[in-house]
Amino acid sequence: MNDTTNPAKISVRGIRKTFELKDTEFVALERVDLDIADNEFVTVVGPSGCGKSTLMNILAGLEEPTAGEALVDGKSVHGPGPERGVIFQQYALFPWLTVRKNVEFGLKLAGLPKAERRERAEHFIRMVGLEQFADALPKMLSGGMKQRCAIARAYAVNPSILLMDEPFGALDALTRVKLQEQLLETWSSEKRTVMFITHDVDEAVFLGNRVIVMAARPGRIYDVIDVNLPYPRAEDVRLSPEFTELRNRVWHSVYHQEAGIVAGTASS
Numbered sequence: 001m002n003d004t005t006n007p008a009k010i011s012v013r014g015i016r017k018t019f020e021l022k023d024t025e026f027v028a029l030e031r032v033d034l035d036i037a038d039n040e041f042v043t044v045v046g047p048s049g050c051g052k053s054t055l056m057n058i059l060a061g062l063e064e065p066t067a068g069e070a071l072v073d074g075k076s077v078h079g080p081g082p083e084r085g086v087i088f089q090q091y092a093l094f095p096w097l098t099v100r101k102n103v104e105f106g107l108k109l110a111g112l113p114k115a116e117r118r119e120r121a122e123h124f125i126r127m128v129g130l131e132q133f134a135d136a137l138p139k140m141l142s143g144g145m146k147q148r149c150a151i152a153r154a155y156a157v158n159p160s161i162l163l164m165d166e167p168f169g170a171l172d173a174l175t176r177v178k179l180q181e182q183l184l185e186t187w188s189s190e191k192r193t194v195m196f197i198t199h200d201v202d203e204a205v206f207l208g209n210r211v212i213v214m215a216a217r218p219g220r221i222y223d224v225i226d227v228n229l230p231y232p233r234a235e236d237v238r239l240s241p242e243f244t245e246l247r248n249r250v251w252h253s254v255y256h257q258e259a260g261i262v263a264g265t266a267s268s
């Protein structure tokens, strides 16, 4: 994956990230190396505080690493870009804009004509089931509905990379399964590279080509598990013995972590 003919879509090279904490230095990420291939779907799990959001924010261009670098299409990341759609852990909607205007926002920036904007926004608002609330302001929505609006907004600009930080965390189980399957459908039909953070081990295995398990103190890659389950994935996959076996493996890796082990490199 690292040869020059087929460079990784996303590369994380020796990333270290520290934060000043009173008089001490807090190490949020240490020696993180990761390659994500074009059109790969990578899921990230790990205990709270292990640096998942910090890693995503670096890839999104919202934080600079203390050492090392992040590359997208071989170029060093400094700041956000339209090829990267981001869904934050805390749904970041513009509170003064309606659902429709929030979803149209990126399309307006991209210079799409009004009619086309409207049509694309409608499509994605319907996809997340918010058509009744298209003209509502975010304060009138529940947590799960806000998150669905954030998902529609990220999908609408059609980015080649989706960086998703626990996007389905606030959703009810039914909507969650529906959106997981929709996300896989979108990913299979249109070329996309996805990094998807979750606390849910089942979700990580159901969605990913690969599950990256992180550990805390310092935040690092602890394990990488290939998920060789066939796509399209639906209920039969969730109920298969292979799924259960992989899920148990990931579960063990997340909940029985030994202190101080750093995976050498996480590239496949």
Ligand SMILES: Nc1ncnc2c1ncn2[C@@H]1O[C@H](COP(=O)(O)OP(=O)(O)OP(=O)(O)O)[C@@H](O)[C@H]1O
Pocket (backbone or CB within 6 Å): 019, 020, 026, 028, 046, 047, 048, 049, 050, 051, 052, 053, 054, 055, 089, 219
């Ligand atoms: N801006 C900041 N200033 C100081 N410390 C920070 C900052 N951002 C993150 N941290 C610290 O870095 C560590 C990693 O935080 P991060 O939000 O990346 O964790 P996470 O894996 O996403 O956790 P969760 O699963 O709870 O969302 C935490 O200990 C956090 O306190």
Ligand SMILES: [Mg+2]
Pocket (backbone or CB within 6 Å): 052, 053, 054, 089, 165
């Ligand atoms: Mg987080």
